Amino acid sequence: MTDDSGHTMNKAPDRPRESMCVYAPMDAAERKSATAGRHTGIQQRACFPVRLRLILAFAAIFVYCAGVTLWTIYVLPAVHHKIRFLELADAYRHETAQMRRFEKNYFLYGTHLRDALLHTQKARSILSDNEADILKVMSRGRLTAMQKSLASYAAGLQKLAGGHSPEVRAEVQHRLRKYGHRLTADADAFSIQERRALDRTFSLLRTGPLILLAVLMIILFAAAWHINRKIVTALGRLTDFTERIAAGDYTRITFKKTRRDEFTQLATAMNQMIDEIEKRQEILVQSHKIRAIGNLVAGVAHELNNPLNNILLTAVSLQENYADLPPAEALEMLADIVGETERSREIVRNLLDFARQREREIKRLDLGEMLGRAIRLVSSQARMSKIRIETCIPDNLPPVHSDRQLLIQLFVNLLLNAVDALSQNAHGRIAVTVDAPTQAEYVAVSITDNGPGIPRRLQDRIFDPFFTTKPEGRGTGLGLSVSRNIIEQLGGFMRVESEVGKGATFTVYLPVTRVPH
Ligand code: ADP
Secondary structure (H helix, E strand, O other): OOOOOOOOOOOOOOOOOOOOOOOOOOOHHHHHHHHHHHHHHHOOOOOOOOHHHHHHHHHHHHHHHHHHHHHHHHHHHHHHHHHHHHHHHHHHHHHHHHHHHHHHHHHHHOOOOHHHHHHHHHHHHHHHHHHHHOOOOOOOHHHHHHHHHHHHHHHOOOOOOHHOOOHHHHHHHHHHHHHHHHHHHHHHHHHHHHHHHHHHHHHHHHHHHHHHHHHHHHHHHHHHHHHHHHHEEEHHHHHHHHHHHOOOOOOOEEOOOOOOOHHHHHHHHHHHHHHEEEEEEHHHHHHHHHHHHHHHHHHHHHHHHHHHHHHHHHHHHHHHHHOOOOOHHHHHHHHHHHHHHHHHHHHHHHHHHHHHHOOOOOEOOHHHHHHHHHHHHHHHHHHOOOOEEEEOOOOOOOOOEHHHHHHHHHHHHHHHHHHHHHHOOOOOOEEEEOOOOOOOOOOEEEEEEEEOOOHHHHOOOOHHHOOOOOOOOOOOOOOOHHHHHHHHOOOOOEEEEEEEEEEEEEEEEEOOOOOOO
16 A cells, blocks of 8 residues: 555455455565665665755745745836826826827917927927926837927927018918917827726726735645645554554655655654564563463473373383293383373473474464364373363365464463463363355354453553463463563454353454455
8 A cells, every 4th residue: 555655555354354365475574685785775765855945935935925025026116107108198198199289379360379388398398398208208219209399399480480471371271270280189098098007907907916825825735735645644644654554564664765865754753653662572582482382381290290200110020920921911111102202201391392483484384283282282281281272174165375383372471371261260261263165265263261251451551561360470460461562463453252151262363365366
């Protein structure tokens, strides 16, 4: 399973599961070397921390806001110039209109020539006094053309003032009309054009902020989406992963990301933490195993007593009566000695086999055989306490994948607990049954005793490390917690059912192997 942040996580088994289980656990050594490889690999990747990404995202937003502010600072003075220019254009238009009005009066009634000249002068002054402002909005060529037209118009008026013949008057009138018409048309066009430009600027000022706001929203949404995807989702996955660790699934986080960041560092640290947890659990499992061996040794010593006594008695009898015994009988006695010695050797070998420390090796195992070995190991202990062990283990059980010693230790722990619970019971009985429906994903091994049972309020607590109801020196409180840990490592789970006074049943669910072999 791969998350958004690029972490690959193997799913821990839900328990109990409805669907068919396909389970091929990695052993500890494999997982360790895979983790070490990944750690070195991840350190070599380019680093692109989340902090840097956040800084970049906020820097982008800052640059954008600064750009918008600068744009506003630039646009507002431009608007101011346009308004100022419009005022000038209106004044200029007014002067040209007056100048034309008085010019017409002059040709109609022979009056107001001086007024016409005065307004022409005023119009020229507007252009020359505000040249700098006008040039901000208009090209120099156009301004010069207007100034030239005004100068020609003024020259025409002055010519009329200096006296003239009717032909000159007609010629000047024609010229004045031509320039006058051009001047008013220019003034109108100019004013209208600038008013339109100002309208456009105002409408830009109205819609501009909306567009800028929309772009800012997009940037913010993109940043929020990125933060959600890269940070919140990754955090969620890591939380999910810690829950898996708490549930006993120690599959390491693998990295699909191409770059290093805080999350890959956290994932690396979590993988190292899992290594540590596994190491410590290994120590716990071993120390509890040593304790179990201590318990078994007492039973084994007791068990060895019988064959050793038999050997001794037979050997002494053989020694004393050697001369009188017929050879066939002597041979029979020797065969007894050999048989008893082999029995003793088998008892000791079984214990040694369990006690020997081996490298973990997950392989396909015969569940029936593993149960048989565990039962043989505790049988001496059971016999000492006069406890009967009954078994109902069908042939052709589906194979399971596990470490041999871990699996035996798991069953030994549960059987020794049952033996302990029955130590005061005159009719102690332990039943070991296996239930393996053909299509089921788990095979269920139940160990039932008819001991005192476990009160309901304690049933959840008995799996806690160091929880024990046994007297000081007898119980460590680690048996069930180590057993649960072992079974979770194997991809299974365990249930307890018990009624006070009627006994207890511990059922171990082991995943059935369905991988090709
Ligand atoms: P320990 O055996 O050292 O006490 P365990 O973790 O194996 O530690 O067991 C915890 C407790 O669970 C025991 O002290 C006992 O009270 C209870 N328990 C375990 N198995 C049985 C059982 N078969 N019958 C009754 N109680 C049991």
